Amino acid sequence: MNEENNQQIEPVSSVMKVFAILNALAEKKSLGVTELSQIVMTSKSTVYRFLQTMKMLGFVRQEGDDDRYSLTLKLFELSSHSLEHVDLVSLAEPYMATIGEQTKEALHLGIRDGDNIVYIFKVDAQYNLRMQSRIGGRNPLYSTAIGKVLLAERSEEYVREVLAQTDFLPSTAKTHLSIDSFLAELIEVKAKGYGVDNEEQEEGLRCIAAPIYDRLGNVIAGLSLSFPTLRYTPEKFENYVALLQDAAGKISRKLGCMNS
Structure with missing residues (x-):
């Protein structure tokens, strides 16, 4: 095993924040940007960018023109595909x-x-x-x-x-x-x-x-x-x-x- 593999891998903060948002949305029916920013302890502008990207990828939906977001079934679909194998x-x-x-x-x-x-x-x-x-x-x-x-x-x-x-x-x-x-x-x-x-x-x-x-x-x-x-x-x-x-x-x- 080389030296690189022996080194402890530092977590990527942005990835951790994305999963923190997903976990928060999984526990609640819907959450707004302000609530999510407080939960993940990140600025509202950063949380908003994360949410828009996740929305574009189909993992979250925005409820009308409201400032609230909820999970779609995309994660469920992914887990279902993995269970098939x-x-x-x-x-x-x-x-x-x-x-x-x-x-x-x-x-x-x-x-x-x-x-x-x-x-x-x-x-x-x-x-x-x-x-x-x-x-x-x-x-x-x-x-x-x-x-x-x-x-x-x-x-x-x-x-x-x-x-x-x-x-x-x-x-x-x-x-x-x-x-x-x-x-x-x-x-x-x-x-x-x-x-x-x-x-x-x-x-x-x-x-x-x-x-x-x-x-x-x-x-x-x-x-x-x-x-x-x-x-x-x-x-x-x-x-x-x-x-x-x-x-x-x-x-x-x-x-x-x-x-x-």
Whole structure:
């Protein structure tokens, strides 16, 4: 690393003032030049020039002929474009790795495709006895914890439409056999904020999932942890739920969701 990179970079005062103006406008519906000059501690003439430049670039609007300014949606548009390029797997991977180290159990990241879930990333369990799965593998929505969190916050009409052509095939004795039975459980899943597959997809295997939200507050993925019933304890279960909800919330916030 050269000497230039080792030197502390001095902040550019004009850039700092521009962002101070943006922050001030973000907190208030609108502000005048006089108010802004007091907030950023800069002369009114300088603040006016900043505002006119920001107005020309489309970041602020002037309210009629008034001396008041407000933000446009340009910043939101910029952030939205950046979020389109966010890689969900890259965001989730470190959290999944950490939970995997803590629990030694298998973790999956899944999304919906039709009436199935598709695993887009996984962390293998560190035990010999573990779930057999693969990235790109599919399972039904109605018999998986991920499937339940993907649909729990949707309307009944939406769920019925998604599963209209689905045959509810029993993988185990505990698998849902009808859409009405499945819908009844979705009400509980929504209330709790997590879903559980209690040996519905595979005998002897439990799975817990938490929802991941996008910037609009829509559930776009599920983060799950799977473990054999022989390793189940109530204490472990509660800990797993907390770990998943915490990680899913952090991933959601990185995707732009403010309510997770």
